[in-house]
Amino acid sequence: MDLLLDTSIVLLLLTNLKLIASSRIAACIRAVAFQGIVFGIMPLLVGKDPLTLRVCMLSGAAIILKGIVFPWLLLRALQAANVRREMEPIVGYTPSIVVSGVLLAIAMWLGRQLPLPVPASSPLMAPLAMFNTIIGLFVVVSRRNALTQVLGYLVMENGIYAFGLAFALQEPLLVELGVLLDAFMAVFVMGITVFHIGREFDHMDTDRLSLLRD
Amino acid sequence: MKAMLLTLFLLPTLAGIIAFFVTSHSARRWLLIGAAIAHTLLTSACWVREPAPTPGGWMLLDAPGLLFLTLTSVLFLAVSVYALGYLRREDWGRRQDFEEGFLFTNAREATFTGCLLLFLAMMTLVTMSQHFGLLWVAVEATTLVSAPLIYFHRHSRSLEATWKYLMICSVGIALALLGNFFLAVAATLGEQSHVPMTLGNLIDRAQALNAPWLKAAFLFLVVGYGTKLGLAPMHTWLPDAHSEAPSVISALLSGALLNCAFLAILRIQQVCLAAGHGQFGQSILLGFGLLSMVVAAVFILKQNDFKRMLAYSSVEHMGILAFAIGLGGLANFGAMLHAVNHSLTKGMLFLVAGNILAAYKTKSTSDIRGVVQILPVSGALWVAGFLAITGSPPFGPFLSELVILKSALDQGRVFVAAAYLALLCIIFVGMAAHVLRMYQGVAVIPSAGLPSGQVADVDSSCLDKPVAESSLAVAPAIALCIAVLVLGIYIPPALQTILERAARALAG
Numbered sequence: 001m002d003l004l005l006d007t008s009i010v011l012l013l014l015t016n017l018k019l020i021a022s023s024r025i026a027a028c029i030r031a032v033a034f035q036g037i038v039f040g041i042m043p044l045l046v047g048k049d050p051l052t053l054r055v056c057m058l059s060g061a062a063i064i065l066k067g068i069v070f071p072w073l074l075l076r077a078l079q080a081a082n083v084r085r086e087m088e089p090i091v092g093y094t095p096s097i098v099v100s101g102v103l104l105a106i107a108m109w110l111g112r113q114l115p116l117p118v119p120a121s122s123p124l125m126a127p128l129a130m131f132n133t134i135i136g137l138f139v140v141v142s143r144r145n146a147l148t149q150v151l152g153y154l155v156m157e158n159g160i161y162a163f164g165l166a167f168a169l170q171e172p173l174l175v176e177l178g179v180l181l182d183a184f185m186a187v188f189v190m191g192i193t194v195f196h197i198g199r200e201f202d203h204m205d206t207d208r209l210s211l212l213r214d
Numbered sequence: 215m216k217a218m219l220l221t222l223f224l225l226p227t228l229a230g231i232i233a234f235f236v237t238s239h240s241a242r243r244w245l246l247i248g249a250a251i252a253h254t255l256l257t258s259a260c261w262v263r264e265p266a267p268t269p270g271g272w273m274l275l276d277a278p279g280l281l282f283l284t285l286t287s288v289l290f291l292a293v294s295v296y297a298l299g300y301l302r303r304e305d306w307g308r309r310q311d312f313e314e315g316f317l318f319t320n321a322r323e324a325t326f327t328g329c330l331l332l333f334l335a336m337m338t339l340v341t342m343s344q345h346f347g348l349l350w351v352a353v354e355a356t357t358l359v360s361a362p363l364i365y366f367h368r369h370s371r372s373l374e375a376t377w378k379y380l381m382i383c384s385v386g387i388a389l390a391l392l393g394n395f396f397l398a399v400a401a402t403l404g405e406q407s408h409v410p411m412t413l414g415n416l417i418d419r420a421q422a423l424n425a426p427w428l429k430a431a432f433l434f435l436v437v438g439y440g441t442k443l444g445l446a447p448m449h450t451w452l453p454d455a456h457s458e459a460p461s462v463i464s465a466l467l468s469g470a471l472l473n474c475a476f477l478a479i480l481r482i483q484q485v486c487l488a489a490g491h492g493q494f495g496q497s498i499l500l501g502f503g504l505l506s507m508v509v510a511a512v513f514i515l516k517q518n519d520f521k522r523m524l525a526y527s528s529v530e531h532m533g534i535l536a537f538a539i540g541l542g543g544l545a546n547f548g549a550m551l552h553a554v555n556h557s558l559t560k561g562m563l564f565l566v567a568g569n570i571l572a573a574y575k576t577k578s579t580s581d582i583r584g585v586v587q588i589l590p591v592s593g594a595l596w597v598a599g600f601l602a603i604t605g606s607p608p609f610g611p612f613l614s615e616l617v618i619l620k621s622a623l624d625q626g627r628v629f630v631a632a633a634y635l636a637l638l639c640i641i642f643v644g645m646a647a648h649v650l651r652m653y654q655g656v657a658v659i660p661s662a663g664l665p666s667g668q669v670a671d672v673d674s675s676c677l678d679k680p681v682a683e684s685s686l687a688v689a690p691a692i693a694l695c696i697a698v699l700v701l702g703i704y705i706p707p708a709l710q711t712i713l714e715r716a717a718r719a720l721a722g
Contacts, residue, residue: 140381160388163392179347197377200369200370209377211374214513
């Protein structure tokens with residue numbers, strides 16, 4: 001069980017690097033979709049108790065939303081726009097990989113320093129949560145393309161979700177489903193906005209959205 | 215009534231969903247008004263008898279909740295009356311943008327009304343959420359249902375504003391979710407035992423919470439919800455969204471939505487106070503508050519767009535609220551009173567701004583002259599609103615700002631009080647320059663500023679004499695203005711009681 005969990009954590013770390021290193025947006029979307037599915041399976045792996053209906057429902061909802069619905073929405077927005085690649089990110093690809101390496105090291109170190117009231121299900125869980133959150137934020141601020149920024153937001157959301165998993169926090173089911181529903185709505189609304197941006201501007205570079213300023 | 219709280223939430227939700235499918239324009243507009251009136255009636259019933267909490271205590275209307283629910287409800291009623299006239303006079307075909315001259319259309323009216331009602335439902339949910347997870351879900355939902363409202367006029371500027379709003383607020387609120395999880399860690403007492411995440415439970419057992427995690431949670435929640443509240447330096451979405459959204463929506467964003475974010479910050483401060491870390495939270499809020507006031511003052515001074523000016527004024531007043539909570543003591547009462555005053559005044563100002571924008575077709579303060587001649591009623595309200603929002607007597611905000619100042623002086627914090635007073639003065643001067651220039655002078659023909667031939671001269675000829683102002687466009691603003699004036703002179707005993715109870719919730 002622990003081997004399976006650690007393997008999936010390593011897989012998740014790798015998907016983040018894939019997202020950072022790839023310029024093709026479709027490949028990035030698929031990397032995040034894969035990450036979503038692995039995160040969806042995780043609640044089944046971390047639990048010490050036998051499987052409950054609650055865990056199964058959460059896991060199922062997460063797999064369907066993060067693994068299938070979100071990528072599908074984003075791929076549709078991508079098809080509508082005349083953009084295939086992230087052309088010139090604010091931080092280039094090679095520096096990005098170096099930065100993510102440094103962030104990973106920091107997350108690994110910091111994740112082990114946290115004073116936890118309850119031991120986490122795996123020593124890698126807290127570093128994973130931190131790495132995902134920070135790398136998601138990094139993608140949001142270092143990429144120009146609106147779709148890539150949505151992906152960054154999703155990765156960040158995944159990191160926060162991992163934090164919840166790490167400590168098997170007993171949030172009521174209703175709240176967790178509400179959080180998932182909000183994430184769904186967020187991607188839905190962002191997807192529509194990206195679609196409109198692609199149609200209105202003929203590009204999706206958010207740094208060229210600069211009409212409004214003081 | 216047992217299920218009062220659920221009814222309050224479900225009524226606008228259902229009305230909103232129905233509104234998406236109603237094809238008749240007049241039926242949909244009456245649905246909006248009907249839902250707004252019903253919501254206000256239900257809310258006033260909550261003043262008469264305290265509604266029962268839902269099982270488990272997830273939803274409960276305490277004094278701060280009731281106060282902000284009432285503000286939301288009253289403002290929504292005023293806005294929906296105004297919207298009735300607004301939707302009638304909107305041109306639904308392709309039309310010309312008055313700033314850049316391109317053609318654009320509006321979103322469907324059904325989408326507008328539906329999202330507006332859902333927005334009310336989500337804000338209602340925020341005011342009565344006692345569970346921190348539910349509160350988060352509700353605050354994030356307000357962002358998502360209000361984004362289509364900002365992108366109502368479908369053109370590039372509003373799209374840009376919507377994108378910034380969505381992205382900045384979503385990332386901010388994601389940080390608040392992390393804060394929630396930190397709070398959950400703080401509330402974990404052992405392998406199997408943890409404090410439930412409802413406000414009442416957390417306050418009762420606050421001493422048992424893990425202090426470093428609680429402080430981390432506070433920081434993340436303040437930054438997260440502070441983004442939504444428009445505290446500097448996380449305020450950057452606010453002027454864009456407020457200036458590009460239709461004025462009805464700006465009124466709701468400023469008067470109701472910001473309060474909801476403020477309430478979310480009050481909740482975590484309540485927990486901090488109970489745990490004995492009140493001082494920690496207060497100093498952070500004080501800092502954010504003063505910084506917001508500084509940023510607002512700088513940008514108001516050089517602002518040339520009157521809707522952006524009002525938006526920065528909202529940043530200022532959210533700063534004042536954070537500042538007051540940061541002071542604590544008597545200022546808590548001042549903060550509650552100021553939240554009431556700011557909501558009503560800012561709602562009124564944005565509605566009047568909508569009237570001015572409709573008549574002059576420009577947002578630039580240097581192109582607008584003689585509002586008093588062209589729009590006598592709106593012009594008078596514009597100046598009254600300006601005097602009120604900058605804290606001049608005899609309007610309500612004067613009283614609340616004075617209470618906050620007195621509290622700072624009572625605590626012997628002379629420098630903080632002096633900074634607060636100086637910033638208020640700068641903002642008064644900055645706003646006065648723009649507002650009075652717009653009010654006086656000889657009206658210029660609005661289309662003169664645009665390249666010739668781009669705008670049909672239909673309106674321009676009639677603009678040297680007063681434009682007929684429809685009662686739907688001015689009545690809500692007049693009502694709000696009277697309320698602000700009354701609050702400056704007399705606070706009804708029932709309101710006084712609720713304000714005091716709300717302030718006591720923050721007394722620690």
